[in-house]
Amino acid sequence: MSKRFQFMNSFLFKSLILLALALPAQLLGQSADLNLLHDQILRERIEAHTHFVAHDLLEGRDTPSRGQDVAAIYIASHLHQMGLKSFSDSLPDPNRLLESYFQKVPLQNVIPADEGMLSIGGEEFFSPENFLQLSGGNVDIKAKMVYVNYGSEADFEGTKVKDKIVLARGGNEKASGVREMFIEGRDKARRAEEAGAKALVEFYNSPQTSWSMLQFYLNTPRMTVDEGQGQSTFPRFWVEDVGNRKRDNWSGHKKEVSIRTQGAVSESLGAQNVIAYLEGTDPVLKDEYIVLSAHYDHVGIGVPDADGDSIYNGTRDNAIGTVTLLEAARVLSTSGSKRSIIFAFFCGEEKGLLGSEYFVSNPPVPLRQMAFCLNSDNAGYNDTTKATVIGLERTSAENIIREATAELGLEAIVDPVPRQNLFDRSDQVNFARKGVPAVMYSMGLTSFDEEIMKYYHRPSDNPGSVDYDYLLRFTKAYVLTAMRLANTSEAIEWRENDRYFEASRRLYGL
Ligand SMILES: [Zn+2]
Structure with a gap:
């Protein structure tokens, strides 16, 4: 035998031994997971779990409500039994042990003004026909315009705005979508407030969203995350100006502006996310967290149906997601996992993804340590051979999710109704916007049918x-998927x- 063959032989031999050892171990590991x-x-x-979380006594778990608080305590009680840790570092009140799993979410209920008048150099506008208030309570202000x-950082530099009413174009050079306008406007309002201005009025000219749509969204009572720091109390307005006529007319002037609104109410409310974590077993991978999430709120009590039932129990949406997450927590707290895991039960999803919005802005560990979010949420199901995974094809977790789901005899399918925009309608989108790969794992839905x-x-x-x-099979499929990802x-x-x-790339510094 030549040296070369000897080497080959020993290499092959070692490889075969390794293979013989590794393969059964891997297979054993897989069947052990299933067992x-x-x-x-x-x-x-x-x-x-499902009959508790969706019970009439919890009255549809509206955000905020006593029924929702009871659901939160129920969840926390189970997390504590499982030996999972809370992130709260202060010692809890001895009578409020379970609240140590709560992440308090400050909310604000905003009821818009029912009467409003804006006058610029004598030309008058009325709310909501052609101007809308976005923040601040009732106002009665008169001042010179600037x-x-x-209204960028540079635009404000060297401009005297103290005691004046600031007028600005909506959005920025690159963005004129309603969402960007809204977010940019918050920064402008902060700059205006810091420089001593009295109010901010922006010219709204986004072609994508009509004024009547805006009225529908902004001139109705709504709930938001309370960001504090006075941001939301500084008066801020949009004036309808799709043709840019008003902006062109007034940009060069120093006219007198007066604004008066009445009937606005803003009340502070509070609800809570319920959060626990499990430390990973791998010395390196434990610094990465898999977020397993589900919203536990629903829409409360509302218009009764033909049978007189007025409690919106939200079994599919989303007691079931809550239960799959509780079961994942229990199994993983027994098996352990290489990566660390955060179990996040969100409030306020039905009010506009508020609990998850607060969570990603106030994360218990840095966002860049969050490797993936497997969100469990449901609109309903019409095919019990499948699991519908919104966002499935968009991340490299696709194969892991497909294989784990198939091991339980279910087929993982991609979004069957892209026009419904389901990805943007549940909590995973708040992770995605920050860059964290995320999907929504749901019961088999093939269309929005009867x-x-x-x-x-x-x-x-x-x-x-x-x-x-x-539901039993589906829950196992969710939990196995979570185990494989972890x-x-x-x-x-x-x-x-x-x-x-x-x-x-920005988040992870790639
Ligand atoms: Zn819903």
């Missing part, structure tokens, strides 16, 4: 109306052409 799931996840437990173009609409946001979404055999040493990323790819 654990079959032992631990029981139909009775899923029924018990025009600051877009079967879905029969229960979606209706009092009929009762705990007795779901198929618990399917144990893979592969990095998970947005696909390169994805709209969140750039955000993720």
Whole structure:
């Protein structure tokens, strides 16, 4: 035998030995995971959790409400039994042990002014026909105007705005979408306030969203996260100006402006996310967190149906997500995992993804340590052979999710109704916007058909109306997917052409 062959032989031999050792171990590991799931996840437990969270006594878990608080205590009680840790570092009140799992979410209920008048150099505008108040309570202000173009940092520099009413174009040079305008406007309002101005009036000219749509969204009572620091009390307005006529007319002037609004109410409210974590076992991977999340709120009590039922129990949406997450917490607290895991139960999803918005702005660990968000949320289901994973094809976790789901006999399918914009309608989008790869894992939904609409946001979404055999299988599929994501040493990323790819490069410093 030549030396070369000797080497080859020994290499082959070693490889074969390694393969012989590694393969069965991996296979054993996989079937051990399945055995654990079959032992631990029981139909009775899923029924018990679901019937509790979706019980009439919890009155539809509106944000905020006593029913929701009871659900929060129930969740925290289970997390504590499982030995999971809370992030709160201060010692809890001895009578309020379970609240140590709460992340308080400050909210604000804004009821817009029912009367308003704005006058610029004698030309008058009325709310809501052609001007709208975005923040601040009732006002009665009169002052000279000052025009600051877009109102960027540079625009404000060297411009005297003290005691004046600041007029600015909406958005910035690059962005004129309503969302960007709204966010940019908050920064402008802060600059104006810091420089001693009395109010900010922006010219609204976004072609994408009509004024009547704006009235619909902004001139109705709404709930927001209370950002504090006075940002939301500084008076801020939009004036309708799609043709840019007003801006062109007034930008060069120093006219007198007066603004008066009446009937605005803003009240502070509070709710809570429920958060726990499990430390990873791998010395390196434990610095990365997989976020398993679900919103536990629903829409409360509302218009009764034909049977007189007025409680919107939200079994599918989203007692079921809550239960899949509780089961994931229980199984993973037994099995452990290489990566660390955050279990996040969000409030305020139905009010505009508020709990998750607050969470990503006030994360318990730096966002760049969050490797993935597997959100569990449901509109409903109409196919019990599937799990619908919104965003499935958009990250490199696709294969892991497909394979884990298939091991439980379910097929993972991509978004069947892209026009419904489901990805942007649940909590995962708040992670995605920051760059964290995220998907929404849901029960099998193939279209928004009659079967879905029969229960979606209706009092009929009762705990007795779901198929618990399917729910058992579905829960196991979610939990196995979570286990595989928490144990893979592969990095998970947005696909390169994805709209969140750039955000993720910035977040992780790639
Ligand atoms: Zn919903």
